[in-house]
Amino acid sequence: MKTTNNSEFTYLFRNSAPYINAFRGRTFVIVFSGDALLDDAFDNLVHDFALLHSLGIRLVLVHGARPQIEQRLALFGVDVNYANNIRITDDTALQCVKDAVGSTRCEIEALLSMGLANSPMAGARLRVVSGNFVTAKPYGVRDGIDYLHTGEIRRIDNDAITDLLDRGNIVLLSPIAYSPTGEIFNVTAESVASNTAVALHADKLIYLTEKLLLQDNNQTIRELSLKATKQYLATNDTLYPHTRNILQSAAQVCENGVHRVHIVNRNTDGALLQELFTRDGIGTLISVDEYEGTRAAKIEDVPGILELIKPMEQLGILVRRSRERLEMEISNFVVVERDGMIVACAASYTFDETDIAELACLAVHSDYQDQGRGETLLNYIENTARQNNIKQLFVLSTRTMHWFQERGFSTADINTLPIKRKTLYNYQRNSKVFIKSL
Numbered sequence: 001m002k003t004t005n006n007s008e009f010t011y012l013f014r015n016s017a018p019y020i021n022a023f024r025g026r027t028f029v030i031v032f033s034g035d036a037l038l039d040d041a042f043d044n045l046v047h048d049f050a051l052l053h054s055l056g057i058r059l060v061l062v063h064g065a066r067p068q069i070e071q072r073l074a075l076f077g078v079d080v081n082y083a084n085n086i087r088i089t090d091d092t093a094l095q096c097v098k099d100a101v102g103s104t105r106c107e108i109e110a111l112l113s114m115g116l117a118n119s120p121m122a123g124a125r126l127r128v129v130s131g132n133f134v135t136a137k138p139y140g141v142r143d144g145i146d147y148l149h150t151g152e153i154r155r156i157d158n159d160a161i162t163d164l165l166d167r168g169n170i171v172l173l174s175p176i177a178y179s180p181t182g183e184i185f186n187v188t189a190e191s192v193a194s195n196t197a198v199a200l201h202a203d204k205l206i207y208l209t210e211k212l213l214l215q216d217n218n219q220t221i222r223e224l225s226l227k228a229t230k231q232y233l234a235t236n237d238t239l240y241p242h243t244r245n246i247l248q249s250a251a252q253v254c255e256n257g258v259h260r261v262h263i264v265n266r267n268t269d270g271a272l273l274q275e276l277f278t279r280d281g282i283g284t285l286i287s288v289d290e291y292e293g294t295r296a297a298k299i300e301d302v303p304g305i306l307e308l309i310k311p312m313e314q315l316g317i318l319v320r321r322s323r324e325r326l327e328m329e330i331s332n333f334v335v336v337e338r339d340g341m342i343v344a345c346a347a348s349y350t351f352d353e354t355d356i357a358e359l360a361c362l363a364v365h366s367d368y369q370d371q372g373r374g375e376t377l378l379n380y381i382e383n384t385a386r387q388n389n390i391k392q393l394f395v396l397s398t399r400t401m402h403w404f405q406e407r408g409f410s411t412a413d414i415n416t417l418p419i420k421r422k423t424l425y426n427y428q429r430n431s432k433v434f435i436k437s438l
């Protein structure tokens with residue numbers, strides 16, 4: 001964050017407030033593994049859940065219980081039995097599942113009962129409700145393997161859950177489900193979460209995981225559109241099975257109406273809050289559409305563009321443009337929009353009876369510099385220009401010459417400008433002319 005220390009709070013608060021506002025009354029399904037519970041940092045996480053609830057977010061929490069189940073199986077001295085990363089639940093295992101899930105749920109309820117301890121909200125009661133909201137059927141026999149009491153989700157009682165959320169409860173779901181004939185099934189927490197998110201038309205499904213999605217350079221993948229997610233799955237065949245499952249179900253829930261799926265590393269303290277309340281987040285966001293996009297500007301973008309170019313006008317890097325002028329010329333502009341904020345813009349102007357165009361007002365927000373957005377805009381404008389049979393692009397610049405030179409522009413004489421532009425040339429400003437053949 002490029003701010004000085006004492007204004008950091010103000011900066012952060014101003015930037016998170018729009019998200020606080022947007023999330024009020026929204027439904028989030030959050031799923032975490034049984035390992036998360038064993039961690040000392042789990043208290044912090046529960047504290048953050050309470051915080052989300054206090055901001056008016058409708059919360060459905062889904063917990064796993066794998067290590068807790070395994071601990072109990074070990075006491076019985078029986079082997080842990082998985083096929084394709086799915087538990088084969090025999091009678092003993094089911095006994096362990098019931099025990100483990102029951103006690104895990106108690107522990108989470110106890111922690112949530114503390115509410116926002118040591119804050120002005122201490123003593124505010126949080127109500128947590130669990131119940132028989134998930135119906136399952138047997139997973140069955142697959143490839144000759146009988147999965148016994150392992151189940152597959154059949155139905156989520158979304159009316160019951162919605163009703164409870166409407167009344168201000170937090171709903172806690174476990175990796176266990178029932179059948180109409182009274183059977184008990186062991187199901188995965190992930191399948192409970194994804195089915196619930198779809199059934200409730202949740203706004204977000206959030207996976208708190210051990211690992212993040214990495215790209216080749218070991219950097220976290222920050223954003224994936226639905227299309228990119230499918231491509232990623234098709235081209236990466238060495239993914240951990242768990243990661244693959246999460247991505248597959250992320251794509252599926254997105255296709256079924258959940259707007260955003262987030263993958264957040266639970267081992268980073270505060271990661272959940274950072275992901276939710278900052279524009280750039282910290283985890284991976286999977287959404288139907290691109291999170292950030294380059295497009296032609298619309299009249300509604302005028303305030304955003306004005307805000308973006310103001311600092312550069314003040315520094316004299318860009319020529320001052322009035323709101324009226326910008327409104328008139330808005331069709332010349334191209335913008336990069338990131339979650340409702342204009343983070344970069346550029347304009348291009350053509351001149352009658354010439355095949356030369358001007359690139360102008362190229363600006364990138366200071367928080368988003370050196371990440372290729374200027375380039376994206378330049379490419380966009382070059383491509384549109386080519387489509388319109390423009391043969392040359394010129395730019396007038398006083399400071400950023402190198403940037404243009406590195407991208408194929410070379411210095412030119414003022415006389416190369418179209419006459420109309422030449423008459424407008426500001427000799428006092430004494431900008432240099434750079435030109436590029438397309």
Ligand code: ARG
Pocket residue numbers: 019222223260274275276277278279280281282283284285291339
């Ligand atoms: N805070 C916003 C949200 O919750 C944006 C998060 C962006 N995250 C990312 N990994 N790019 O929707």
